[in-house]
Amino acid sequence: MRIFLSLTLTLAAGIATGARADAPVAAAGLQPSQLAIVINDAEPNSIEVGEYYRKVHAIAAANVVHVNIPNRPRKLSMDQFAQLKERIDAQLKPGIQAVLMVWSAPYAVECNSITSAFTLGYDAGQCTRTCDPGKPSPYFNSNVEQPYTQLGLRLAMLLPIDFVEEAKAVADRGAVSGFSPPAASAYYLTTSDAARNTRALLFPPAGMLAQRKLAIRHLKADSLEGAQDIMVYQTGLAKVAKLDTLRFLPGALADHLTSFGGDLQGTQQMSSQRWLEAGATASYGTVSEPCSYWQKFPQPSVLLRRYLSGSTALEAYWGSVLWPAQGLFIGDPLAAPYARFRR
Numbered sequence: 001m002r003i004f005l006s007l008t009l010t011l012a013a014g015i016a017t018g019a020r021a022d023a024p025v026a027a028a029g030l031q032p033s034q035l036a037i038v039i040n041d042a043e044p045n046s047i048e049v050g051e052y053y054r055k056v057h058a059i060a061a062a063n064v065v066h067v068n069i070p071n072r073p074r075k076l077s078m079d080q081f082a083q084l085k086e087r088i089d090a091q092l093k094p095g096i097q098a099v100l101m102v103w104s105a106p107y108a109v110e111c112n113s114i115t116s117a118f119t120l121g122y123d124a125g126q127c128t129r130t131c132d133p134g135k136p137s138p139y140f141n142s143n144v145e146q147p148y149t150q151l152g153l154r155l156a157m158l159l160p161i162d163f164v165e166e167a168k169a170v171a172d173r174g175a176v177s178g179f180s181p182p183a184a185s186a187y188y189l190t191t192s193d194a195a196r197n198t199r200a201l202l203f204p205p206a207g208m209l210a211q212r213k214l215a216i217r218h219l220k221a222d223s224l225e226g227a228q229d230i231m232v233y234q235t236g237l238a239k240v241a242k243l244d245t246l247r248f249l250p251g252a253l254a255d256h257l258t259s260f261g262g263d264l265q266g267t268q269q270m271s272s273q274r275w276l277e278a279g280a281t282a283s284y285g286t287v288s289e290p291c292s293y294w295q296k297f298p299q300p301s302v303l304l305r306r307y308l309s310g311s312t313a314l315e316a317y318w319g320s321v322l323w324p325a326q327g328l329f330i331g332d333p334l335a336a337p338y339a340r341f342r343r
Contacts, residue, residue, distance in 0.1 A: 029342050030155075030312045032057045032334060034097040034146075038065045038088055043072070043103060045161040050102040053159065053171045057334050065091040065099070072105045074265055078122055081109040085118060097148045098155040098314055100333055104162045104273075107264050111288035113328035115156040119318070123325040131291040134323025141302050141319060155318045157282070157333040160264060160273050173281045174313070174332025177251030181337040183213040184249050186232035186304060191222045196236030196257045198292045203234075204301045212308050212338065230254070231337065232307070233280070234300050236292075239270040248279035251337035253313060257297045261285020262328035272330055282313035282331025284321070295322040310342030 037059060039050035054064060067087050076084065088099065101114065109117040111127035126134055138151055147153040161167045188203040206218045214231060223240060224233060228247040236257040248254065254275040255261065261272040262285035272285030290296040303320035311319065314333030321327055 029310055029336060029339060030098055030315055030334065032059045033063070034095060035059060035333060036063050036065050036088075036092055036096045036099045038067060038099055038101045040069045040103045041066050042068050042070045043161070045164050045167070046102045048164055049159065049161045049167040049171075052168050053100070053102065053332075056168075056171045056175045062093065063096070069103070069106065072103075074105045074263075075108040075110065076106045076114070078110060078124070081114070081117055081122060088118075092154070096154060097146050098157070098333060101156065101158045102161055102167075103158070104160040104264055107158060107262065107328055108287040112325050113262055113287045115158055115329045116324045116327055118156040119153050120325065126325045127288075130288045130326065133293065134296060134325045136322055137318070137324050139318055140322045141299075147318075155314055155329075155333075157314050157317075157329045157331060159332065160276065160330060162273075163277075166277055170276050170281060170332050173248075173250040173252075173279075174335035177249075177281060177335040177337040178339060180340070181213065181231070181251070182249060183215075183229065184231035185215045185217050185227065185229045187217050187219065187224050187227060187230060187234070188300060189222075189224060189233075189235040190218070190220045191235060191237050193222075193237050195292055196238070198294045199234065199236065199257055199297060199300055202294060202300050204304050209308070212341070214308065216304075230280075232304060233275075234298070234303075237270075238268075240274070243274060243278040246278060248281070249337070250281065251313065251335040252280045253282050253303065253307065253316070254278075254280040255284045255298055257292060257294075259286060259289050259291075262287040262326070262330075264328070264330075272328070276331060280331070281335045282317060282329070282333075284317055284330070285328055286326040287328055288326050290326045293323065296324070296326060297321065308338050308341065310336065310339050312336045312339075 040046040233254040275283040307316040313335040
């Protein structure tokens with residue numbers, strides 16, 4: 001992965017701290033009634049997990065969308081995706097602001113992620129040269145309450161279902177996270193991998209946020225070991241070790257900056273799905289070589305500020321990525337451990 005850190009001092013001084021007086025904050029937050037669940041009828045796991053998710057989050061049956069995608073393709077062509085999106089859109093009610101795709105594959109549309117292609121439209125230009133800068137998302141760092149109503153964007157997330165019980169556990173953690181959050185920590189690791197540390201200058205300042213009972217911790221290390229209070233874990237490595245020693249709290253967000261974290265069934269690097277298996281509730285990864293622009297990954301200070309302001313995991317993650325065309329958003333979109341702090 002090549003280093004492309006186009007970061008100005010002005011930007012570093014501004015959104016790196018997440019403390020601007022004029023920075024937008026989360027508002028009402030995504031509601032279960034505004035989320036559609038998309039089930040692949042060709043997969044029994046999708047049917048089972050989709051119905052489980054609906055019941056756990058008390059989502060109306062009318063919000064369920066059915067499609068048929070045989071043979072679990074990892075990647076769709078532009079034409080195949082256009083047909084799939086047309087089938088989904090035809091079943092969505094006007095008030096739906098976001099969708100949850102309940103399957104493990106497909107997760108890419110050419111070089112785009114399926115979640116970004118659905119939300120922003122397929123970006124053919126990015127696939128000409130995947131290492132080029134991306135197109136800015138109008139939702140980045142915004143205070144938009146209803147993305148579809150206000151921007152014409154339905155935010156999308158994918159819930160992997162390779163293992164039914166693990167997928168159900170993600171939904172359970174997302175539902176539990178709606179209660180009062182416990183004392184927790186947000187961990188930011190600066191690793192020995194210089195090419196994957198392009199977000200280090202954007203880490204929020206270390207310290208204690210007493211009102212949120214959250215400690216922000218910086219470590220210079222290649223892995224975190226033994227931590228039992230994780231609400232956020234962000235790092236930069238191709239593969240992250242010692243996940244089995246950690247305890248993620250309900251609603252925890254975790255991701256690693258690397259080229260192919262969003263290649264859920266690939267073997268080159270660690271899949272972002274490993275974070276969910278380790279106990280996180282939502283994650284992010286790119287499906288094609290992005291080069292290490294921080295803009296193509298969750299901006300740490302923006303992600304934390306949005307989450308602590310009461311955003312759901314979907315809103316916090318989507319609002320933290322400036323150039324998301326290649327990025328896959330996974331997990332439980334409705335997790336919101338700090339919902340009581342919504343403004």
